[in-house]
Amino acid sequence: MTNESLTRDVPPNRDLIEERLVVWYFLASIAYLFISMFGGFVMAFQLIRHNPFNGIELLSPGRWRMIHTNAVAYGFIANAFLGNLHWIVPRLTLRPVLSRPLSYLIFGAWQIVVLSTAGGILLGEAQGLEWGETPVWIDPVAQLGLGLVAVNFMAPILKIKGPMYVTLWYFLAAFVWTFLTYAMGNFVPQYFVCGTSAGAVGGLFIHDLVGLFVTPLGWGSMYFFVPILLKKPIWSHGMSMVGFWGLAFFYPLQGIHHFLYTPIPMFLQYGAIVSTIAVEMVVLTVIVNFFGTLKGSSRALATNLPIRWFFTGMVFYAITCAQCALQTTLTFQALIHFTDWVVGHAHLVMFGVFGQWLLGIMTYLFPRLLKTEWASPKLCEWHFWLSAVGLFVMALDLTLAGLFQGWSWAALQPWDASVEISQPFWIVRIFAGIAMFTGQVLFCVNLWKTWQLSPLNVAAVFSGEPSGVSHRTV
Amino acid sequence: MLESKAGIMLIAGLAFFGLAIAGLAFFGLAFVSNAVVPALMYQDLPELAVENLVNGNLRYQFEDLARRYPDSFEKAYGKPPEEVAAREKWFNQKTADTLRLGRKLYVGEACWHCHSQFVRPVSNEEQRWGPVSRSYEYQNELQRPVMFGTRRVGPDLSREGGRRSNDWQAVHLFKPTSLSEGSPMPQYPWFFDGSPDKPNARGLAVLTYIQWLGSWLESYPYYEQYQPAPLPAEVPNSKPNE
Numbered sequence: 001m002t003n004e005s006l007t008r009d010v011p012p013n014r015d016l017i018e019e020r021l022v023v024w025y026f027l028a029s030i031a032y033l034f035i036s037m038f039g040g041f042v043m044a045f046q047l048i049r050h051n052p053f054n055g056i057e058l059l060s061p062g063r064w065r066m067i068h069t070n071a072v073a074y075g076f077i078a079n080a081f082l083g084n085l086h087w088i089v090p091r092l093t094l095r096p097v098l099s100r101p102l103s104y105l106i107f108g109a110w111q112i113v114v115l116s117t118a119g120g121i122l123l124g125e126a127q128g129l130e131w132g133e134t135p136v137w138i139d140p141v142a143q144l145g146l147g148l149v150a151v152n153f154m155a156p157i158l159k160i161k162g163p164m165y166v167t168l169w170y171f172l173a174a175f176v177w178t179f180l181t182y183a184m185g186n187f188v189p190q191y192f193v194c195g196t197s198a199g200a201v202g203g204l205f206i207h208d209l210v211g212l213f214v215t216p217l218g219w220g221s222m223y224f225f226v227p228i229l230l231k232k233p234i235w236s237h238g239m240s241m242v243g244f245w246g247l248a249f250f251y252p253l254q255g256i257h258h259f260l261y262t263p264i265p266m267f268l269q270y271g272a273i274v275s276t277i278a279v280e281m282v283v284l285t286v287i288v289n290f291f292g293t294l295k296g297s298s299r300a301l302a303t304n305l306p307i308r309w310f311f312t313g314m315v316f317y318a319i320t321c322a323q324c325a326l327q328t329t330l331t332f333q334a335l336i337h338f339t340d341w342v343v344g345h346a347h348l349v350m351f352g353v354f355g356q357w358l359l360g361i362m363t364y365l366f367p368r369l370l371k372t373e374w375a376s377p378k379l380c381e382w383h384f385w386l387s388a389v390g391l392f393v394m395a396l397d398l399t400l401a402g403l404f405q406g407w408s409w410a411a412l413q414p415w416d417a418s419v420e421i422s423q424p425f426w427i428v429r430i431f432a433g434i435a436m437f438t439g440q441v442l443f444c445v446n447l448w449k450t451w452q453l454s455p456l457n458v459a460a461v462f463s464g465e466p467s468g469v470s471h472r473t474v
Numbered sequence: 475m476l477e478s479k480a481g482i483m484l485i486a487g488l489a490f491f492g493l494a495i496a497g498l499a500f501f502g503l504a505f506v507s508n509a510v511v512p513a514l515m516y517q518d519l520p521e522l523a524v525e526n527l528v529n530g531n532l533r534y535q536f537e538d539l540a541r542r543y544p545d546s547f548e549k550a551y552g553k554p555p556e557e558v559a560a561r562e563k564w565f566n567q568k569t570a571d572t573l574r575l576g577r578k579l580y581v582g583e584a585c586w587h588c589h590s591q592f593v594r595p596v597s598n599e600e601q602r603w604g605p606v607s608r609s610y611e612y613q614n615e616l617q618r619p620v621m622f623g624t625r626r627v628g629p630d631l632s633r634e635g636g637r638r639s640n641d642w643q644a645v646h647l648f649k650p651t652s653l654s655e656g657s658p659m660p661q662y663p664w665f666f667d668g669s670p671d672k673p674n675a676r677g678l679a680v681l682t683y684i685q686w687l688g689s690w691l692e693s694y695p696y697y698e699q700y701q702p703a704p705l706p707a708e709v710p711n712s713k714p715n716e
Contacts, residue, residue, distance in 0.1 A: 047627070047658045049651075055661040062584030062660060124582030128619040173497050180501055188509065189619040194521045195612030197513040199620040204508045212501070248497055252504030259622055261594035263609040264512055271507060334596035338626040410597040415629050416656055 016090035021103055023369050025083025026362055028111060030444065032075025035118065037437050039068030044433055047426045058122060066121045066133045072350055073131055073209065074142075075114045080358040081217045082110065082149070085171065087365060088224050089153050092168060098155035106148050113142045131206050132186050139186045146182055150175035166240040170220030173248060177212035181205065196263050204255025210349060211251040218354050219243070219286065221361060222310055226293060229307050229364070230300060235292030239285050246282030250275045260333045269330075276328040283321040290314055305380055309360025312388050316352035316395075320345065323399075335410065340425065341402025348395040351387075351436070359387060359443070366447065371456060375449035379442050386439030394432035401425035522614040524570045527686065531636060531694050535685035536569045538640055539678055541705055543671065550675040569682065576683025577616045579676055583662070590623035591632040591687065604633040604693055611690065628659055633688035636695025643681050645670045 013019070045051040046061040053059035086103065090096050097103055113134075120126070120135035127136050134142060154175055157168050185205025189198035227234050234240060253275035260269050290311070294300070300307045323345055326332050336342065363380060367373050374380050401422055408418040540547045540554075551572075554564045580586060592607040593599050600606055611632075612620055638646075645652060648670035650659040665677030673681060688694055 046660055049656070049658055051660065055663050057664040060583065060660060060662075062587065063582070065587055066584050121582075124579065126582050126584065128581040128586065128621060130587075130624060172494075176497065177501060184505060184509070193509075193513045194614065194618035195516065195519075195620055196609045197509065197516055198618055199612070199622050200512040201509045202619055202622075204504065208504075245496075248500050252501055253507060255504065255508040258624065261596060262592050262622055263607055263612070265515060268507065268512060334594075337594075338590055338624070342624065406597070409599075409602075409626075412598050412602060416654070419627075419656060419658060 010094055013091075016094065016096050017087055018097075018100055018103055019369050021107060022083045022086050022365065024107060025079050025086065026366070026369075028107075029076050029079035029083065029358070030362075030440070030447075032071045032079060032114065033440060036068050036071035036076060037433070037440070039064035039071065040433060041430075041437075043068065044426065044430050048423060048430060063121055063124065063126070066126050067118050069131060070117055070121065070133055071114070073214075074117065074134075077214055077350070077354055077358065079110070079114075080362070081214075081221075082107075084221055084358070084361050084365075085153055085217070088167065088221060089156060089171065092165060092224065093156040093160055095156035095159060098152045102148065102152050106145060106152060109141065109145045109148070113138055113145055117142075127186070127190065129185060129189060129202055129205065131209050132202075134186070136186075136190060139182075143179070143182055143186075146179045150179055165223070166234075166237065166244060167220040167223045169241075169244050170216040170223070173244075174213060174216035174220065177208065177216070181208040181212050185209070199259050199262055200256055200264050200268070203258035204252070206258055207255040208252055211247070211254075214350075214354050215247065215251070216244075218357050219247075221357060222290065222314070225306065225361065225364065226290060226310055229304060229310075230293060230297045232293065232297070235289050235295075239289045243282055243286035243289065246279065246285070250279035250282060254279065254328075257328045260328075260330060260337065273328050273330070277325050280321050280325040283317070287314060287318050305377075305384060306360045306364035309356050309363060309384060312384075313353045313356030313360065316348055316356065316391075320348045320353060323348070335406040336402050337406075338409075339402035339405040340398040340422065341406070344395045344398030344402060347391065347398065352391045352395060355391070356388065359383070366450065370450055370454040372450060372453045374446060375453055376446050379446035379449075383439045383443040383446065386435045386442070390432045390435030390439060394429055394436070397425050397428045397432060401429075516609060516613065519610050519613040521618075524574050524615050525566070527573065527614055527616065527690070528566050528569045529689055531689035532573075532682070532686050533565060533569060535636070535640060535689075536565065536572065536682055538705075539673075539681060542640055543673055543678070546667070546673050546678065550678050572679045572682045573616065573686055575676070576679035576681075576686070579680050580621070580683050583680075585631075586621045586623045587625060588627035588659070589629065589631045590626050591621045591630065592623070593630060593632060599630070603630050604688070605691060607632060616686075628657075631684065631687050633691070633693075635685045635687045635689040640681050640685065641671075643684055644673055644677065647677065647680065 010016075042051060042053060042059060042064040043061045046054065051061060053061075086097065116138050117134040120138060121133055125135040126133040127139075154172060157164075157172055160168070184201065185208070189201045189205075193201065223234060223240060254272045256264055256268050256272035257276050260273070291314075294311065301311060302308075327336055327341070327345070363374075363383075404421050404425070405418045408421055551568050554561050554568075593603045593605065595606045642653065644666070646654065646659075647662045648666055649661050649663075650657040662677075662680075665674060665680055666672055667674050
């Protein structure tokens with residue numbers, strides 16, 4: 001399964017990749033996913049009025065709702081991507097990252113950032129910015145961490161002579177944009193502007209966080225893994241550049257579409273709407289490019305589990321983006337803004353797209369990191385189906401709930417009516433959540449069993465020599 | 475120039491440099507159009523400090539807290555001075571400080587994740603909540619960052635001030651279902667010392683913040699059947715907690 005034959009002159013993995021750190025990042029990522037899911041359940045049970053912790057300050061659903069989103073963005077997704085970058089960047093550039101000690105420092109600093117974010121929110125110190133609730137006193141540390149991440153990974157990339165593969169374009173852009181986005185979103189509305197203009201910046205922040213941090217890292221990883229797994233080049237390199245530059249130009253222009261019908265001037269709202277619809281054309285080119293690559297190899301969907309995770313994520317991506325083009329219009333906004341439609345959309349993006357990709361990447365990389373096949377391919381299948389179907393049911397259910405809520409409000413029904421009609425949807429959502437949760441539990445069980453088969457001993461992964469075992473192929 | 479390897483490298487370097495600039499320029503363009511332009515447009519609306527947000531309506535509600543929960547109030551703020559001008563100043567300052575704390579709690583407890591603060595010109599919102607939101611309403615310290623919100627599990631709160639009395643709000647925060655059957659809102663017993671008639675400093679702050687919302691409007695309080703709730707002293711033979 002390795003591409004050793006293709007890369008005969010390539011330095012061995014252990015000189016390039018700090019595999020132990022990749023494992024650490026993935027484990028941290030999974031741990032935060034569980035913390036986040038706990039928050040999701042607290043809120044979900046509160047909504048169906050069966051929260052067993054009601055009235056306990058430190059388990060307040062409001063605070064845990066913020067931990068839910070922050071743990072997903074900065075705990076689950078960011079950690080998984082960092083581990084993933086420690087694998088991809090050295091393999092694509094054939095150079096290690098700038099500094100191993102720095103890599104470990106960043107790992108430690110990032111866990112401190114995420115844990116103190118959760119702790120701060122738990123103690124009621126949240127900042128009033130959606131996805132940016134990180135207490136204000138942590139923001140500078142997080143900013144510094146993002147700066148170091150950029151330096152550490154950009155060093156090997158910038159040494160490349162000649163043309164760069166599209167993955168590296170995406171990564172380079174992501175490092176710079178994430179740094180800028182975090183600074184803009186956390187400092188500008190806190191210290192420089194207030195009111196309506198702060199709302200515009202806040203909208204831009206939520207938007208750029210998905211579009212300029214998560215999306216480029218996600219697509220960059222797909223452009224790396226999909227051709228390797230399918231053993232053929234990407235369908236069209238030209239088209240991959242259209243996707244990249246289209247994203248770079250149109251994506252950041254859309255921030256205000258999160259706050260339509262606010263007092264933000266209408267001409268700016270129209271601008272955001274038009275760019276949103278424009279970017280869907282760009283998205284289409286990327287989707288076509290990947291399905292063009294899959295063409296002729298579609299059996300891989302059945303036989304190759306990581307490929308199935310990736311392409312399922314892409315189908316969800318296509319659905320999300322189609323949804324975007326519709327829901328950004330003023331007609332849709334009047335109905336669905338403020339409703340569970342938006343919550344469904346957010347889950348579809350964060351878990352349906354990026355969650356699927358990252359879990360697929362873990363499914364692919366853990367055997368390589370632990371030097372043994374998955375202990376139970378059957379559990380891997382269960383992990384996939386429970387996650388994908390659970391998520392799909394949840395997104396569909398919340399989307400429908402949003403329509404009913406919107407119609408109830410517009411019809412000037414008493415407020416309670418909109419809560420009552422939501423109950424069946426919120427109950428279905430709990431079951432979808434339980435399915436997704438079960439999937440992740442099975443994943444952990446499988447990982448534990450695999451670990452015990454691994455020739456690496458556990459202690460080596462946590463302390464001893466990095467990658468201390470011989471690199472037999474798996 | 476293209477004959478030599480160095481020439482190609484130079485061109486590649488320049489192209490890379492140009493594209494890097496383009497990447498930054500796109501980010502910058504978006505920042506200008508989505509952030510700088512609105513900021514410049516509202517330059518003529520000064521940002522008010524909390525002290526300038528204390529108005530008659532809010533002072534009425536704050537003093538109502540002092541009358542309604544005298545023990546809690548004294549425990550949280552001490553005794554107001556006797557002399558009229560000093561008392562006036564004291565109340566204004568306490569109202570402002572309380573409003574700041576109330577806003578911090580409103581953020582920290584994630585109230586803003588289930589209650590929006592803007593009324594849109596669509597979906598009959600004007601009829602349900604009152605006048606459509608306007609920019610000047612947000613040009614103040616308490617809207618930094620702005621509390622627009624993105625989800626409504628519960629109703630919009632930007633016109634909530636004065637709609638319901640302090641004791642209604644207190645009981646509702648203590649246990650929402652006791653007033654609003656079927657409400658999915660969580661309980662906030664940590665705003666109280668054991669019972670809804672004993673709000674602590676945090677409880678008083680949240681109540682003040684809620685009563686501030688919309689208190690700047692002429693249409694305050696925006697409620698068709700508004701009746702001020704009677705104070706305990708005005709109801710003969712009343713017992714607290716009933």
